[in-house]
Every structure is written in structure tokens, then in C-alpha cells.
Amino acid sequence: DAGVIQSPRHEVTEMGQEVTLRCKPISGHNSLFWYRQTMMRGLELLIYFNNNVPIDDSGMPEDRFSAKMPNASFSTLKIQPSEPRDSAVYFCASSFPPSLAFFGQGTRLTVV
Amino acid sequence: AQTVTQSQPEMSVQEAETVTLSCTYDTSESNYYLFWYKQPPSRQMILVIRQEAYKQQNATENRFSVNFQKAAKSFSLKISDSQLGDTAMYFCAFMRDSGGSNYKLTFGKGTLLTVNP
Numbered sequence: 001d002a003g004v005i006q007s008p009r010h011e012v013t014e015m016g017q018e019v020t021l022r023c024k025p026i027s028g029h030n031s032l033f034w035y036r037q038t039m040m041r042g043l044e045l046l047i048y049f050n051n052n053v054p055i056d057d058s059g060m061p062e063d064r065f066s067a068k069m070p071n072a073s074f075s076t077l078k079i080q081p082s083e084p085r086d087s088a089v090y091f092c093a094s095s096f097p098p099s100l101a102f103f104g105q106g107t108r109l110t111v112v
Numbered sequence: 113a114q115t116v117t118q119s120q121p122e123m124s125v126q127e128a129e130t131v132t133l134s135c136t137y138d139t140s141e142s143n144y145y146l147f148w149y150k151q152p153p154s155r156q157m158i159l160v161i162r163q164e165a166y167k168q169q170n171a172t173e174n175r176f177s178v179n180f181q182k183a184a185k186s187f188s189l190k191i192s193d194s195q196l197g198d199t200a201m202y203f204c205a206f207m208r209d210s211g212g213s214n215y216k217l218t219f220g221k222g223t224l225l226t227v228n229p
Contacts, residue, residue, distance in 0.1 A: 042219070043219040048215075093157070095217070101207070105156060106155055106156075106157075
């Protein structure tokens with residue numbers, strides 16, 4: 001298996017633009033996590049899906065953020081409109097709980 | 113809600129020596145899993161070791177071992193014979209095992225470990 005695949009690896013966008021981050025979990029994993037990592041706040045859990053259903057989205061910062069998981073092999077995290085304070089590394093992870101979670105390489109987002 | 117606390121923002125150790133990273137957690141759950149992840153400068157998150165709460169025996173993976181104290185809610189990581197490649201940010205993480213659908217994975221703030229030659 002290729003592991004958790006995230007795209008793009010790097011994204012630079014202008015403030016106000018829509019940004020879509022993508023994640024393909026490991027086949028057979030039924031839990032998917034989106035995290036945001038910054039120097040100031042560390043690793044923050046944004047949203048967690050189980051069997052494609054959002055279980056906990058309490059970490060989503062505001063309405064500008066939305067996440068979907070239309071099927072077991074794909075998830076998106078969308079920011080609209082983007083702001084400079086959204087600049088961070090965004091990680092996707094998947095697991096077959098309660099086993100360990102595997103992480104993607106992350107997407108480094110820069111909003112200018 | 114579960115919380116994970118790593119009280120050491122930074123640590124350093126000499127190559128070949130042993131270092132212990134601390135982690136405490138707070139939960140009302142009885143079944144759960146604990147993890148240590150390593151994040152080198154490449155930013156890839158790499159699993160180091162896993163501990164099931166129902167197991168009394170401490171997990172060991174080569175040079176990495178844990179000291180799991182369930183009553184004290186403590187989960188420290190010991191790295192023996194430290195190597196330069198161990199330089200990384202280390203995160204402690206908690207996953208509940210409720211038997212339902214909520215397997216939320218919560219991380220501590222991390223400890224930056226530097227191994228000096």
C-alpha cells in the first residue's frame with residue numbers, strides 16, 4: 001500500500017481564494033483525521049471521520065473550514081475564503097481503530 | 113475530554129546516552145491506547161511505539177521503550193543509545209477505545225529532542 005496520500009504537497013494562494021486539500025487514506029482504514037500544525041498551537045485535530053461520517057468537528061476553527069468524505073477512499077478539507085492565519089501544515093491520517101494511525105506527508109499551505 | 117501533556121518543550125542528549133521524555137494524560141476511560149510519534153525535520157509523522165492500556169507489560173521497540181504507569185496516567189519514552197538520527201520532535205498521543213465509533217486521536221504539544229555529537 002502506498003500509505004496515506006495527500007495533495008498538493010505545497011500550496012501558495014492569495015488571501016480570499018478557495019483552497020482544497022485532498023487525502024486518500026490507506027485502503028481498509030475506516031477512520032480519517034485532519035490535523036493542522038503550527039509553531040504556536042502544535043498539532044490540532046480539526047475533524048475526525050469514522051466510516052465516512054464526521055464524528056467530531058469541534059476543532060474546525062470557523063465556518064470558513066469544511067471537510068467532506070464522500071467515500072472510503074477520499075476526503076477533502078476546504079477553506080473558503082482563505083486568510084493568512086490559515087498558513088500551516090495540514091496533515092491527514094487514517095487508521096483501522098483502535099490500531100495505530102498512519103500520517104500523510106502533509107500539505108504546507110501559505111496564504112499571502 | 114482527554115488531554116495529553118508533555119511538560120518538556122525541549123531536551124538534549126549526547127550521542128550514545130539515554131534520555132527519557134515525559135508524558136501525562138487525563139482521561140476517564142478505562143480502555144485506550146497510547147502512542148509516541150516522531151517528527152524529524154522532513155515533517156513526516158512516524159510511529160515510534162504503541163501501548164495498550166490493558167497490558168501491564170511495557171512496550172519495547174529496539175532502542176525505544178516506555179514506562180507506562182496507568183494509575184498515575186503517565187507514559188514516558190526512553191531512548192537508549194541515542195543516535196543523531198533521533199533528533200526530532202516527539203509527540204505523545206492518546207486514542208480512546210470505547211468500542212463505539214469515536215476513536216479520537218489526541219496529541220500533546222511535543223518535545224523537541226536534539227542529539228548532540
